[in-house]
Amino acid sequence: MRQVYADNAATTAVSPSVLEAMLPYFSEYYGNPSSLHSYGQKTAAAMDEARATIAHCLGCRPGELYITSGGTEADNWAIASTARLSARKGKKHLITTKFEHHALLHTMEEMEKEGFTVTYLDVHEDGLIRLEELAEAIRPDTALVSIMYANNEIGTIQPIAEIGKLCREKEVYFHTDAVQAAGHLPINVEEQSIDMLSLSAHKFYGPKGVGVLYCRRTVPIYNLIYGGGQERGKRPGTENPAAIVGMAVALKEACEAMATDMPRVAALRDKLIAGLLAIPRSRLNGHPVKRLPGNANFAFEGIEGESLLLSLDLKGIAASSGSACTSGSLDPSHVLLAIGLTHEVAHGSLRLSLSHYNTEEDVDYILAETPAIVANLRSISPVWERLMNEKE
């Protein structure tokens, strides 16, 4: 049976060249980068080079990067640090959107408990914020605006440069969670007026457990954890040189290949979208064009997402769903509810996320298998029966 991995928004395979670049740093060059001897200096030099590579990809200075354990830590750190430091100046208002990743939303909830007021911007049916609504929401006491670059579920891409420009004009810090965007969409923190940015290596063919918080040199930041002098004392703990080198190689490869990979992946995505839209009572969630090259998010009325997901898995297709059953709560995805889907429809959602490893044969296979699975689940669904009766 054909195996198709179409859950690249969850995580990607480490690329062979990334793995190769990482391997020497486990048992050959294993010195602690903080050590002065040649063992340590070897890994310290490799990390410096990695840092320079990442900085080049983002358009910033190496000294503006802090290596973290991943996107979640970077998001937590950016929000909590900026909020608490701004509070000292009397700024206790934060702005974000309703459909951020939980790393963001749950940090915001903690800030609310600490006495901050948070404005959650609507993302409208197309999954995009409105700049005028952001402009209206900014107050004299607003400390930070945090808006994700591209959404992890429906893939919509926000107008980051315009948001950055607006925040700069209003003298408010701007953070973006670019976990889904890094390596897939162009990023330049200068041109896009980004003050802080989170990314995670495993979303662009790098290893898991490592990420970056970019923090502009003019933005103050304070420690979440305390220890030695690593990351200029801001994020202590012995570094993971293999992971950091792997992340740099992965980001460099992804950025260099972007111009050729992205149109190819987007073409596969568009074929997938067109094919799935041919299924009756299906809808594409998110913006038709302003979306990640690999992201196709669908809702199929009358069926439940987890059943669909597991049925696809039995055919060798790995996908994801925003149904409550896959989230471990009673409510379906907050992202799908934020763009106005009803609970019923949101339960029947399916996210397929392609990477540059996917082929046209993969898409053809998904399109060959999915309609029958949807039809089969609908044939035993009382909700579908009701929908069909209403139609008559």
Added chain:
Amino acid sequence: MAYSEKVMDHFSHPRNVGKMDDADGIGEVGNARCGDIMKMYIKVDDGVISDVSFNTFGCASAIATSSIATEMIKGKPIGEALALTNRAVVEALDGLPPAKIHCSVLAEQAVKSAIVDYYNRNGIDYDKEEFALCDDCEHCQLD
């Protein structure tokens, strides 16, 4: 969260599936808002459930619990079908993940709901206490 082989078997090959046009009792429990609806059809001959079928909107465990519940009551006297507990359904499936236990409750409720419908249609008295139906189930107490 992993499903047992038994759950996956009943999910991918559900038994007694489909609408029954000449059912003597039909029960429907759950709601689409929280992601599960089970509809159960029974045929009753001489106090025995001679045939049973179901339609379910829901996750794999909702489909599997409905499927195995139909197997467990088919050919059984009504009294025995009424004694079906969600615990028995879970055991028959070699267990369910904790977050999915409510699916087994729904299956038990669907059976009871179909029998109540049969009683109502035939003017048979029953002890309402015995039938704490889905409206009382916390799972669906949303809004």
